[in-house]
Amino acid sequence: MGVSVSNTQDLGMPAIYLHTLAELLHTIGVDQRDLIQRVGLDPARLKSTDLRVSEAQAAEFVTRAIVESGEPGLGILLARELELPLHGALGTAVMSSRTLEEALELMTRYLTLRVPHLKVQKHMAGSSVWYAVKCETQLGSILGFVLDAVLFGCVSMGAQLLGTTLPGLRIMRRGAEPSHFHRFRRMIGVPVEFGATEDALVVPASHLSHPTRFSNQHLAETSREQCEQALQELEEVAGVARKVRRVIEASHPFPPKLARAASTLFVSERTLKRRLQEEGASFQSLVDEVRLERAQDLLENTAMNLTQIADALGYADAANFTRAFKRWTGNSPSQHRIANSNLTKQA
Incomplete structure (x- = not known):
């Protein structure tokens, strides 16, 4: 598949293009959701106009799409x-x-x-x-x-x-x-x-x-x-932290394991940990950053209850999610929703 992303600057691929390709695959009889998830991507996240997916994951998805569709003219x-x-x-x-x-x-x-x-x-x-x-x-x-x-x-x-x-x-x-x-x-x-x-x-x-x-x-x-x-x-x-963050942002299931991120970026777990440490980051801190952003979005823009949000963010239950959110922000998820809910403002 060419030079590994770990050795080149990973600029990311706009996720909306993969979503468009997935919709095309559906019209020609390919199970696009299964394919997306086997690559480790979240189908719902691909609809975002702002998200960029790791080039390695985008390349894997395109390669599999061509093979499984049997259509060399897919582009x-x-x-x-x-x-x-x-x-x-x-x-x-x-x-x-x-x-x-x-x-x-x-x-x-x-x-x-x-x-x-x-x-x-x-x-x-x-x-x-x-x-x-x-x-x-x-x-x-x-x-x-x-x-x-x-x-x-x-x-x-x-x-x-x-x-x-x-x-x-x-x-x-x-x-x-x-x-x-x-x-x-x-x-x-x-x-x-x-x-x-x-x-x-x-x-x-x-x-x-x-x-x-x-x-x-x-x-x-x-x-x-x-x-x-x-x-x-x-x-x-x-830097490596930005590459890892892109993998985390689009991953399914969420959050991804360190091994999955390392494999996507063609490095060992030990090497990935070391490179993140050199940039003053850690895999868990990046996961928590993305979790917080997702949590705030779900609290502000959906009617999902805390158990559903906890499940979407990879927590065992709502209590664990609530403790983590208070640690990050100083407020409970419910307090944040009351103060920032766009659904309430629109009503």
């Missing part, structure tokens, strides 16, 4: 499901841009926010502009899936953005044409040429000034600022 099918709002602040910025060129410039700068380790390089070739997608690390067997989803997704989302598929668009792919690809040519809707020197979206330069459907200057400015801030945060050096 092409996923591309059709990638609606612009799924992409967070970047999707909003793209939708709000004035022209196709402005939208593509946003993708060029911020793609790594949505797909770790991918970069876009722009260059002219005659009367066309090439937006070549480059991978900065070894993704192994899922690289084809990722490039399918990104490049063919650009065609699908471009049609959403412009209201039409512009003539003259092309997709260039390196390597020979896969044996399964003939099944998807008509679906993609633009010419795809294999044996190219780059994996790229090729756009006639004359189309770059084409106006978008949802232009909104104020929204474009604010969402771009959000993208810039997110990019700065993502490019900060990601």
Whole structure:
């Protein structure tokens, strides 16, 4: 599956993409919930637009999805499901841009926010502009899936953005044409040429000034600022504690065991403990941080009783949960709910 995540900067994969893939698997007859849980992920948590899943878990899920679906073109099918709002602040910025060129410039700068380790390089070739997608690390067997989803997704989302598929668009792919690809040519809707020197979206330069459907200057400015801030945060050096936290946040069952986290990150338990200690953290402290955040969310935004919340957080009973919550915050769960419940405020 390529270079282990323990040896590269784990930028995390937006969980919403795995949720979208899971929904797609369901439509083609794969038990997606069973598959998600076998990878150690929580199906309910994948719906979050803010959560990022460890790259190792995302890669394992994609690999199993391709094998168990028996569909080598799964990335092409996923591309059709990638609606612009799924992409967070970047999707909003793209939708709000004035022209196709402005939208593509946003993708060029911020793609790594949505797909770790991918970069876009722009260059002219005659009367066309090439937006070549480059991978900065070894993704192994899922690289084809990722490039399918990104490049063919650009065609699908471009049609959403412009209201039409512009003539003259092309997709260039390196390597020979896969044996399964003939099944998807008509679906993609633009010419795809294999044996190219780059994996790229090729756009006639004359189309770059084409106006978008949802232009909104104020929204474009604010969402771009959000993208810039997110990019700065993502490019900060990601320590082991951040990697472990991502595993904990998305794990099923919750909380995960140390052995599970170590296995996901391709290190031994002893090595993981040592690296966390070097950063002034511990596995249990990270579990407790995530537990507190989840507890506060469940108390403020659901009507679950304390026994149900305790069970969701991995406690034996409500009493143990109550003691832990008071230790963390100084207040009981009931006191916190009374003071902060969004359900009460909405009523």
